Amino acid sequence: MSVDWKRLRCEHLGEAHPRLLPPSLKLPILPAAVQEFNRLADDPEASLVDLGRVVESDCGLTAQLLRMVNSAALGLKKKASSAQQAIAVLGVRSVRLHLLAAGMQLAMKTHKSKLINMTAFWHTNLERAFVARQVAELLGADENLAFSASLLHDFLLPMLTNELFDDYLRFSETPEDVRRPLVDFEAETFGWDHARASAHVLLAWGLPDDLVCAVLWHHRGLQLLSDVELGRTAAAAVAVAGLVPDPLRQARGGLKHLLWLHEHWPEFDLPRIAEYAAQQLHFLSPAAGQHFTLQRRLEKYTAGLAEK
Secondary structure: OOOHHHHHHHHOOOOOHHOOOOOOOOOOOOOOHHHHHHHHHHHOOOOOHHHHHHHHHHHHHHHHHHHHHHOOOOOOOOOOOOOOHHHHHHHHHHHHHHHHHHHHHHHOOOOOOOOHHHHHHHHHHHHHHHEEEEEEHOOOOOHHHHHHHHHOOOOHHHHHHHHHHHHHHHHHHHHHHHOOOOOHHHHHHHHOOOHHHHHHHHHHOOHHHHHHHHHOOOOOOHHHHHHOOOOOHHHHHHHHHOOOOOOOOOOOOOHHHHHHHHHHOOOOOHHHHHHHHHHHHHOOOHHHHHHHHHHHHHHHHHHHHOOO
């Protein structure tokens, strides 16, 4: 069943309205090469050579893109050695999504947060992205879209937690057993939440409606998986991956929901998916050795059960 993403985006988000954010908030700036690639990607006259040259004008972006596309996650028989080869093998749309994720990661390297450990933040985002890719494969959905949306959906949080530090500190210091989900806290405190705000920013940047919607709904968890229209889309995969616990502890019970899904969906082998995500994380980020992965969380949970 084909999904009319533009209709859904118009119904649930409307047009781009990034002004709902604090006016003093400094948004990350995508590398010029990513912005130019986005423009050329919509030009039917643009050639692979033109697109490849745009990417390769930024050495850091090229290296990041090739590292992503050559990871075992994509299973390419022949490794890409240039941006043009990556585009030829994966297609313009897939490379556009990977470039966006790589560009955002590079743009965020200069940002620091007074509340969030940025190393743990990015490692969690990467791990979630690999979980989303696996779930998308099970659903027969767009794996590259799921990967990119999962990598991007929390990109505003480091800046928001700096700009509105006292409010987010109040959230983080609330005991977990009585804490509301972060999006509920944000909606009550600010009149918006980071998922909606991020979707508006991505829409203002001219990014595809399916990506925008996946970011918008990334906190809907298992609810989206059971949705008649969206349950077999990349957006559902992103929502499932969003249950992986994160440093800010945005929602309670994420691990329990994943374990429930493991028990009730035979194809959803949580230990295998967690192992895969950990392996891919360490390939893309060798410094992630100390990261408390989903795999380690499961091992700790299992050990705790054995002791009872």
